[in-house]
Amino acid sequence: MWRNRDVISARDFTRSDIEELFETARYMEKYAKGRLDVMRGKIMAVAFFEPSTRTRLSFEVAMKRLGGDVVGFWGAEGTSVEKGETLADTIRMLDAYSDVIVIRHRYEGAAKLAAEVAESPVINGGDGAFNHPTQAMLDVYTIWREFGYVDGLNIGLLGDLRHARTVNSLLEILTNFNVKVYLISPEYLRPRAETIDYVQSKGLKLSFYTNVEEVIGELDVMYVVRIQKERFIDPLEYEKVKGSYRVTPDMLRKAKKTLVILHPLPRVDEIDPRVDATSHAKYFRQAALGVPLRMALIYLILS
Ligand code: NCD
Secondary structure, three states: OOOOOOEOOHHHOOHHHHHHHHHHHHHHHHHOOOOOOOOOOOEEEEEEOOOOOHHHHHHHHHHHHOOOEEEEEEOOOOOHHHHOOOHHHHHHHHHHHOOEEEEEEOOOOHHHHHHHHOOOOEEEEEEOOOEOHHHHHHHHHHHHHHHOOOOOOEEEEEOOOOOOHHHHHHHHHHOOOOOEEEEEOOHHHOOOHHHHHHHHHOOOEEEEEOOHHHOHHHOOEEEEOOOOHHHOOOHHHHHHHOOOOOEOOOHHHHOOOOOEEEOOOOOOOOEOHHHHHOOOEOHHHHHHHHHHHHHHHHHHHHO
């Protein structure tokens, strides 16, 4: 049941929630470049305190394709936050003016705080280094659309698994499926212990690697993330790991023909642009599916 729910953490959603979302998104694909007037008269407020291209635009486009309206801001510039208004007060105002709030913030916990203050549903568009639940839903949706199923797949996660909030949320969502997860990263960039403990306690099978060449032949999906430079506490640690992995056409010679490469984007230098022309590259399709997936989310929550 999605009606009126906040979307703060991927942990809050069951397999049947996710299946309902996917079936609805599949339906919405027909309207992702058209119009389905089911949100007429509804307003979505977007409060993006951190940079974003895909998440913000796909939420806005999704609401517009559904016939609804969008208000909001990107960056606190020009809002009363510059005058010292608190997050809670800003959210109270958006709550008064709209039917659903999408928030992105650099601090972990900002979305939860917003949900506590607002009566309208709050959707977390990424806060801090820990949660980005709708991206993770989109990631698994893309896998489901590529293969037709998720159970039984070998899924590799490559890169900065420690600071990438999409990775944390993706691991949490994957606990609903019977998959094997290969965590491939420099040791320092492994996911946080609390995440590992949580997903293992839910039965998710994890194995750890530092060298992608060692396992690439086993993978059905390789999910790549950039090094999250802005989230490092210690710049020296960043210097040590920057440029430590890069997916190249050469590396892919050992991969299964059907390997699907995903990336939440933006990419920096971790996927060689020559990979884009291979049949493995699905990250642009993944970004495009953000519209129907978010149309489904808005529809299920607000209708
Ligand atoms: C991600 C994010 O903001 O966490 N981008 C996105 O929403 N697609 C990934 C990133 O910034 O690396």
